[in-house]
Amino acid sequence: MTDTGLTFDGRVEDLHRAVRDHYDKLIDLYEEMWGEHIHHGYWDLDDLGVSRHLAQRRTVRELIAFGEVPEGARVLDSGCGVGASSIMLARDLACDVDGITLSSEQVRRATEKAEEAGVADQTRFLLMDAMRSTYPDASFDVVWSLESCELMPDKRAYLAECLRLLRPGGRLVVATWCGRDDRLAPSEVRLLRRLYRDFAVSHVLPLDHYGRLCEELGYADVATADWTEHARTTWKLSAEIARPLVRDPLFVWKLLRAKGTDVFRFVNSVPLMKQAYDRGVMRYGVFRAVKPA
Template sequence: MARYYDITLDLYEDLWGEHVHHGFWDPGEVPGVNGADRHAATDRLVRELVAFAGVPSGSRVLDVGCGIGGPALHLAGPMGCAVEGITLSARQAARANEKARDAGVADRARFHRLDALATGYPDEAFDVVWALESLMHIPDRAAFFAEALRLLAPGGILAVATWSVRTGELDEAERDLVEQILRHQVMPGFSSLDEHEQLARAAGFADVASVDWSGAVANSWDPAFAQIRRYEQGRSVMRDLARERGVDVLGFFHAGPLMKKGFDTGVITYGALRAVKPAPGPGRGGAPRADRTP
């Protein structure tokens, strides 16, 4: 999986810019017509997750699956948060640190190559665990929620935005579509939004809530937004990429039409989840220390 991130880093940044994730539009909006372009829309998705989860300014944030650091730079910049970003890709971490230096927030945003399930950070080190389009890359999601709970201070917030699958049984054609998407996107599997809520509660989180943003983000796979066609039209470019990086990189180009079909048919969904680590009850320990740093 780390290799896939490494070989596609520049492709995603070239096509989608600083924020390598979905955009967010209001109903009826079309990118670049009567709605935001892809850069403004991806910026908005970050703000929507901040608002939905209630992320406080100045928080200590762990950004799980930070990519090249786009959302973290917003958290560390306008919001004044202290952000630790982690990714399996050394190339992503290096690029994110470079962008943090360029943005003048390297003192508040640091990026590392670490496993999300074995970070080495101490208990209760963060006020917010932020996972924007990274949870679907983690095979053991129950372990993710347990680790997030460990890392959060009492009262801390878990903020997740993730690709998901429709709740309920899928028919054969729908299962085949999902399997193709997983293969081309190099992902282990999808969970439904309901399943994410269940996992959060089972881990011990309280005030668990989710919202379905499928309609708001679906424009992200419009060919004009994703811009994949400009690569597809240059077949020699694609051949060169395959020779240089391996055939796995071609899955990047096949995924776009499949994701659009997934959203159009309602098989693929997208949502956000918010949860809170309960404060300890009487006799179970005091309040978290204010001077603790990750």
């Protein structure tokens, strides 16, 4: 069977172990390279000179607007990272937020950051598998998934779990790495597989696949949008940050000693992500959907 690059290739247990190891080991490096928001930025096409930190906060604001997240909502931040989005939702919209992740270091850091931001009473961060959460049915007004869907080995099962957790009328709001289409050349598939390994990602799907999955599962008012052109500057800047690091023998030695060869391979793969965007293999998409009342 021809490999399309759009399927999960491996065991879930191994993927979860890779995700935990990746983020537990890299939490300090991620924050050093990307800042408090370890996700893509959003740039206006006529103003690409904005700092990545402002652009990353812009992504959260744009996703709030696109998803029509209501003030005071009970929100599940599914794949919460170090809690930056949860904090913005709590602080700016007075939301009550639970953030879940497989990484104990992310739970620790997110809890610290929420306390520093003064929203500890509105946020909780927990170790939990987003594919099989322990929350009762209809627990949330909003399920927020900012760059975690690409980690999920079974996209349909993940979206079904999100549907279960939503109250009637509740909203699913997702931003995720996407593939271009299902007609990739072998070299493009190899590039994706390399990125999956080095970034501890399961696989990506084209954006229209997500729209169809949501409709098949019974979501209503499904809408998608391609934000690739607004997000691609992320990897131009990231490659510029990574380039001097991997060329510094002292940094490389310290990285290898502290983190191991897998982590050095990750830093070395940052320019490959830029290549994936430049070649049109990787794209950035958002979608929203509503659980019928």
